[in-house]
Amino acid sequence: MWNTLSRMLHTGLLTEPLSVPAQTAPTLEILQKDLLEIFGRALCIRHVDAGSCNGCELEIQALNNPYYNLEGAGIKFVASPRHADLLLVTGPVSVNMEEALKRTYDAMPDPKWVLAIGDCGACGGVFGTSYASRGGVANIIPVNDTVLGCPPSPASILGGILQMIRSTGIEA
Numbered sequence: 001m002w003n004t005l006s007r008m009l010h011t012g013l014l015t016e017p018l019s020v021p022a023q024t025a026p027t028l029e030i031l032q033k034d035l036l037e038i039f040g041r042a043l044c045i046r047h048v049d050a051g052s053c054n055g056c057e058l059e060i061q062a063l064n065n066p067y068y069n070l071e072g073a074g075i076k077f078v079a080s081p082r083h084a085d086l087l088l089v090t091g092p093v094s095v096n097m098e099e100a101l102k103r104t105y106d107a108m109p110d111p112k113w114v115l116a117i118g119d120c121g122a123c124g125g126v127f128g129t130s131y132a133s134r135g136g137v138a139n140i141i142p143v144n145d146t147v148l149g150c151p152p153s154p155a156s157i158l159g160g161i162l163q164m165i166r167s168t169g170i171e172a
């Protein structure tokens, strides 16, 4: 045991510092500033998976980890569309989810915004339209903006939210 302790004492830390993408911190700062200036309160998001492969969900989930710290920027996911300002939709709209997506959109209070995530949300992506798929989200409900990618990175999704906030001039 003394040998192990002695080795630990003399070896020190062997791990390398984590490389952090330079654009992430400024993006979060800008997002937070814009939110406070334009919106004046938290932005509440309801997410609907309309038929995705779950790749986009993994990237959206990453937004809630301590690295991206979405809640720290005043943005949070809510369980009910009645509490939501923004609807994030992933995947092509499968026939089975068409009605649920329409009802979710209708349940959101005005003013409301929709962001389609990923190539599938934009145009149906690799799934396209078929007997089981209605294709892009805009085929079913009004869409304000899209974030392309398969899947888009968490930073791209954040950028899309920021762009939408700026372009629509969201006001509380």
Ligand code: SF4
Binding pocket: 051, 052, 053, 054, 055, 056, 090, 091, 092, 117, 118, 119, 120, 121, 125, 126, 149, 150, 151, 152
């Ligand atoms: S855009 Fe790509 S990752 Fe996202 S749901 Fe479609 S196939 Fe999956």
